[in-house]
Amino acid sequence: MKHAWCQKLFVAILCLTVGLGSSVLSAAEVKVGVLHSLSGTMAISETSLRDVVLMAVEELNAKGGVLDHTIKTVVVDPASDWPLFYEKAKELILTEKVAVTFGCWTSVSRKSVLPAFEEYNALLFYPVQYEGEEQSLNVFYTGATPNQQLIPGAEYMMNELGCTKFYLLGTDYVFPRTANKILKAYLKKMGIPDRNIKEEYTPFHHQDYQSLVAKIKSFAAGGNACILSTINGDSNVPFYKEFANQGLTADDCPIMAFSVAEDELLAMDVQPLVGHLAAWNYFQSIKTRENRAFVKRFKQFCQEKGLPLGKSRVTDDPIEAAYFGVKAWAQACEKAKSFDVDKVRQAIYGLEFDAPGGRKKFHKSNQHTYKPVLVGEIRKNGQFKIVYQTDGLVEPDSYSKLLWPDGNYPAPTGGPR
Amino acid sequence: MCIRQISRCVAAASVFFMLAATASLGDPLAELLRGLAQEDGEARAATLQSLVATGDERLETILEDYRRGSLYSWNDQIVFGIDLIEDDDLNEFVRIGDVFSHEPLLDAAIPLEDILVLEPNGAERRRVTRAKTLLGLSARQKIRRRAAVRKIGTQTNRTAALEKLQHLAETDGDRIVRFAAAESSAMIKFRSQDETVQREAAEALGRLRSVRARSLLEEAVRREDVTAPLRDSIETALARIRGRERLIATYDIVKSGISSGSVLVLMALGLAIIFGMMGVINMAHGEMMMIGSYATYATQLLFKHTPEHPVNSYYIFALPLAFCASALVAGLIEYLVVRRLYKRPLESLLATYGIGLIMIQTIRSIFGDNRPSNSPSWLQGALEFLPGLTLPYNRLFILMLCFACVLGVSALFRYTSLGLKMRATLQNRDMAAAMGINTRMVDSVTFMTGGGLAGVAGYALTTIGGITPDMGQNYIVDSFLVVVTGGVGNIAGVVCSGFGLGLLNKVLEGTLFGAVWAKIIMLLIVIAFIQYKPSGLFAPKGRLADE
Numbered sequence: 001m002k003h004a005w006c007q008k009l010f011v012a013i014l015c016l017t018v019g020l021g022s023s024v025l026s027a028a029e030v031k032v033g034v035l036h037s038l039s040g041t042m043a044i045s046e047t048s049l050r051d052v053v054l055m056a057v058e059e060l061n062a063k064g065g066v067l068d069h070t071i072k073t074v075v076v077d078p079a080s081d082w083p084l085f086y087e088k089a090k091e092l093i094l095t096e097k098v099a100v101t102f103g104c105w106t107s108v109s110r111k112s113v114l115p116a117f118e119e120y121n122a123l124l125f126y127p128v129q130y131e132g133e134e135q136s137l138n139v140f141y142t143g144a145t146p147n148q149q150l151i152p153g154a155e156y157m158m159n160e161l162g163c164t165k166f167y168l169l170g171t172d173y174v175f176p177r178t179a180n181k182i183l184k185a186y187l188k189k190m191g192i193p194d195r196n197i198k199e200e201y202t203p204f205h206h207q208d209y210q211s212l213v214a215k216i217k218s219f220a221a222g223g224n225a226c227i228l229s230t231i232n233g234d235s236n237v238p239f240y241k242e243f244a245n246q247g248l249t250a251d252d253c254p255i256m257a258f259s260v261a262e263d264e265l266l267a268m269d270v271q272p273l274v275g276h277l278a279a280w281n282y283f284q285s286i287k288t289r290e291n292r293a294f295v296k297r298f299k300q301f302c303q304e305k306g307l308p309l310g311k312s313r314v315t316d317d318p319i320e321a322a323y324f325g326v327k328a329w330a331q332a333c334e335k336a337k338s339f340d341v342d343k344v345r346q347a348i349y350g351l352e353f354d355a356p357g358g359r360k361k362f363h364k365s366n367q368h369t370y371k372p373v374l375v376g377e378i379r380k381n382g383q384f385k386i387v388y389q390t391d392g393l394v395e396p397d398s399y400s401k402l403l404w405p406d407g408n409y410p411a412p413t414g415g416p417r
Numbered sequence: 418m419c420i421r422q423i424s425r426c427v428a429a430a431s432v433f434f435m436l437a438a439t440a441s442l443g444d445p446l447a448e449l450l451r452g453l454a455q456e457d458g459e460a461r462a463a464t465l466q467s468l469v470a471t472g473d474e475r476l477e478t479i480l481e482d483y484r485r486g487s488l489y490s491w492n493d494q495i496v497f498g499i500d501l502i503e504d505d506d507l508n509e510f511v512r513i514g515d516v517f518s519h520e521p522l523l524d525a526a527i528p529l530e531d532i533l534v535l536e537p538n539g540a541e542r543r544r545v546t547r548a549k550t551l552l553g554l555s556a557r558q559k560i561r562r563r564a565a566v567r568k569i570g571t572q573t574n575r576t577a578a579l580e581k582l583q584h585l586a587e588t589d590g591d592r593i594v595r596f597a598a599a600e601s602s603a604m605i606k607f608r609s610q611d612e613t614v615q616r617e618a619a620e621a622l623g624r625l626r627s628v629r630a631r632s633l634l635e636e637a638v639r640r641e642d643v644t645a646p647l648r649d650s651i652e653t654a655l656a657r658i659r660g661r662e663r664l665i666a667t668y669d670i671v672k673s674g675i676s677s678g679s680v681l682v683l684m685a686l687g688l689a690i691i692f693g694m695m696g697v698i699n700m701a702h703g704e705m706m707m708i709g710s711y712a713t714y715a716t717q718l719l720f721k722h723t724p725e726h727p728v729n730s731y732y733i734f735a736l737p738l739a740f741c742a743s744a745l746v747a748g749l750i751e752y753l754v755v756r757r758l759y760k761r762p763l764e765s766l767l768a769t770y771g772i773g774l775i776m777i778q779t780i781r782s783i784f785g786d787n788r789p790s791n792s793p794s795w796l797q798g799a800l801e802f803l804p805g806l807t808l809p810y811n812r813l814f815i816l817m818l819c820f821a822c823v824l825g826v827s828a829l830f831r832y833t834s835l836g837l838k839m840r841a842t843l844q845n846r847d848m849a850a851a852m853g854i855n856t857r858m859v860d861s862v863t864f865m866t867g868g869g870l871a872g873v874a875g876y877a878l879t880t881i882g883g884i885t886p887d888m889g890q891n892y893i894v895d896s897f898l899v900v901v902t903g904g905v906g907n908i909a910g911v912v913c914s915g916f917g918l919g920l921l922n923k924v925l926e927g928t929l930f931g932a933v934w935a936k937i938i939m940l941l942i943v944i945a946f947i948q949y950k951p952s953g954l955f956a957p958k959g960r961l962a963d964e
Binding site: 041043044160162165172200201202203205206207208210211212214215217218221222223224234236237238241242244245246247249251252264267268269270271308309377380381385387 | 485486501542543564567568570571628629630631632633662665666669670672673676677680724785786787788789790791792797798799801805807809810811812878880881882883885887888890891892923926927931932933936
């Protein structure tokens with residue numbers, strides 16, 4: 001009796017597997033990888049990118065997918081662990097055979113996966129603003145390059161607020177170091193003397209900003225000084241708090257931040273930051289119909305999927321960049337009529353597309369994206385009031401013109417085998 | 418009857434408010450303000466000019482609102498946007514208020530589409546900022562006055578404001594405004610072309626030891642066309658100013674050294690008790706601190722304290738709560754895990770490290786990362802003894818809390834029977850047990866006290882930084898450093914090494930090196946010190962030392 005029951009179960013399982021298998025075969029499917037940390041220190045930022053990529057895919061599928069293929073996402077968790085990023089990237093490319101991967105936040109994670117994408121000629125969309133000085137034919141960069149964020153930010157401080165003294169402050173890793181190198185070259189080119197530029201770094205998770213704020217105070221005492229900050233993550237809270245407690249205000253010495261966006265402000269005591277500035281390519285507060293609809297869809301998506309914070313989630317620059325990366329890839333596939341990496345790459349060059357923050361396009365050769373630059377003033381609700389916007393889109397530099405004045409950039413890496 | 422009276426009063430009051438609102442329509446300033454809604458940029462500029470010409474002191478706030486884009490044109494009248502509200506469809510509404518008093522004009526909010534936002538462009542904003550500075554000299558709030566008085570000294574072409582500044586320098590009620598006004602008027606005079614005026618101004622700046630004027634004077638000295646006598650007076654002034662700057666720098670180093678020392682002592686005190694007395698290497702100590710921070714945050718939520726509606730008393734209640742929450746968690750850990758691993762230091766190290774990780778992830782799942790803690794308003798801002806010499810209230814508070822804890826713990830050990838039992842258990846566990854002391858119980862209490870003290874440290878840290886689940890990791894290494902340098906199991910050692918390391922760090926950071934190198938060099942110094950004195954500053958003496 002028991003034996004027969006086992007047999008029935010076995011047959012049932014067999015039928016089920018065969019049935020499932022055939023159903024998979026019948027509807028054409030294309031796999032895309034999502035490579036964002038869902039645990040560890042970077043989870044706080046990267047989880048939102050996974051969410052928005054899933055949303056973009058869901059939207060595409062609702063409209064019939066890409067090239068009559070349903071898109072299937074393969075989400076992996078590299079857990080903020082850089083070597084694991086490489087392993088997971090290889091898993092996506094070789095085992096899952098994904099057509100494209102959307103992922104990474106920190107530069108070190110991107111550098112870790114780069115060899116995998118170049119070796120197997122796979123495609124990665126990287127959605128975060130970074131230090132530039134890189135051009136891999138296997139990556140499309142949808143975030144800002146330094147000249148699309150840092151330079152316009154510094155320009156704003158100089159022209160609009162009349163600042164003549166600059167304190168470059170950052171967390172000690174590759175993005176702030178390179179960013180400040182570029183900023184310094186730019187400021188010198190604009191005729192700011194060396195004595196009016198100061199550069200300083202603090203370690204990751206630095207909590208005690210007393211000495212630094214004291215130094216800033218004496219630097220800013222003569223007026224017309226500002227801070228260009230690439231301080232990262234949880235150090236921002238003690239920094240802004242100490243700044244306010246020692247009696248400095250945005251009037252005395254405004255802070256222009258390059259690493260503080262809405263998603264970070266959502267989880268911060270915003271009060272000491274109000275009135276200070278940030279430069280990005282997108283703010284949730286952009287008042288176009290497309291953007292409002294996008295913000296609403298994202299909030300709804302987070303609520304319906306029961307994600308943490310649900311409806312009170314916000315969008316920000318990397319979230320927009322991650323979102324339009326998916327859409328632009330789909331558009332390029334339609335244009336190339338293929339999922340083949342080399343054909344899709346050719347289709348992306350010069351591709352124009354609609355994004356929540358307005359129409360954008362890809363560069364015709366250097367893998368980056370033309371974007372507008374916006375400066376926003378932090379409001380007490382954690383949103384930005386846009387106070388400045390460039391006319392039109394800014395051309396991306398893969399290698400900074402300031403660091404390579406002769407224009408002899410290194411050749412791009414990777415590409416077709 | 419009574420209710421009817423009240424309702425009549427309310428009606429009268431609302432009529433009064435409506436009158437007040439309409440009254441502002443007849444106000445000449447309100448008439449002028451309407452010009453800001455014009456489309457023509459030049460007409461707006463002219464409006465701005467005639468506005469400033471009125472010199473009306475109400476303009477100071479209005480111009481700031483205008484610069485920030487908080488003014489709207491509605492029904493041919495300029496109104497103030499109190500706040501923006503979003504509905505579920507992300508349509509934005511604005512609640513409008515009177516442009517002068519900011520009192521709400523309507524109960525309902527107006528859709529943003531039906532109202533015109535006044536958005537000045539860059540050039541206009543610069544002009545407004547300049548005009549606002551001048552008007553700020555007569556602002557009622559002293560914070561605004563201070564900012565304006567300071568700002569005006571750095572601007573060019575401000576001779577027109579000299580009279581007002583001199584008046585402020587003599588008669589203003591606020592000491593800081595008086596000083597800054599004297600400074601700023603000297604700075605403005607120094608920019609004049611007349612050499613005698615310049616020399617007088619330079620001497621005045623020297624007398625005031627005006628740190629703010631240093632870069633101005635330095636730039637002047639660098640110019641080629643400076644005459645010898647003027648150069649002399651500038652140099653003398655600069656020497657005095659640099660002297661003051663050195664004083665401020667030294668003060669800042671000592672102050673931040675002591676205050677970061679007090680944080681270290683507060684952190685290490687609990688660890689010294691657990692590690693020193695019980696020999697347990699508690700890697701979850703930082704997480705107990707984190708529990709204290711989250712308990713403070715929870716109290717803040719419970720009391721509904723926000724920056725707009727401060728309920729400052731929450732912070733007083735949070736102290737015992739933070740202590741108890743951390744002590745409770747510590748007690749639980751001791752009972753479930755640590756108790757079973759006494760005399761196995763390596764296992765207890767690994768076990769507590771694992772518990773720490775579990776706690777981090779649990780708290781992250783419950784509360785989330787980076788919670789916004791708002792300090793009570795009396796801990797914001799700073800005490801200013803002399804221009805430039807400030808002591809933020811939160812640092813002062815932590816310093817006092819640190820002393821209170823040290824005294825409390827010393828008293829506990831010295832004067833209570835529980836303390837006696839703890840010391841006995843520490844010195845000779847078997848003998849203490851033989852004398853009838855319940856050493857298990859003593860261990861529990863000791864562990865809980867140590868955990869509770871970590872909670873107090875976490876409570877204090879909410880005034881400095883943010884609250885994150887892994888915040889303990891930032892402090893645990895430093896705390897062990899303090900305990901090891903101080904001599905294990907010694908409160909006086911913890912105090913000395915805590916303040917010593919805090920000062921050392923700040924001296925390195927403030928003088929020769931940046932924050933990154935300061936940390937590295939401090940670690941090297943500590944390693945060298947431990948090589949030279951393996952048992953720390955205050956090594957146990959006598960028979961105890963042999964064990």
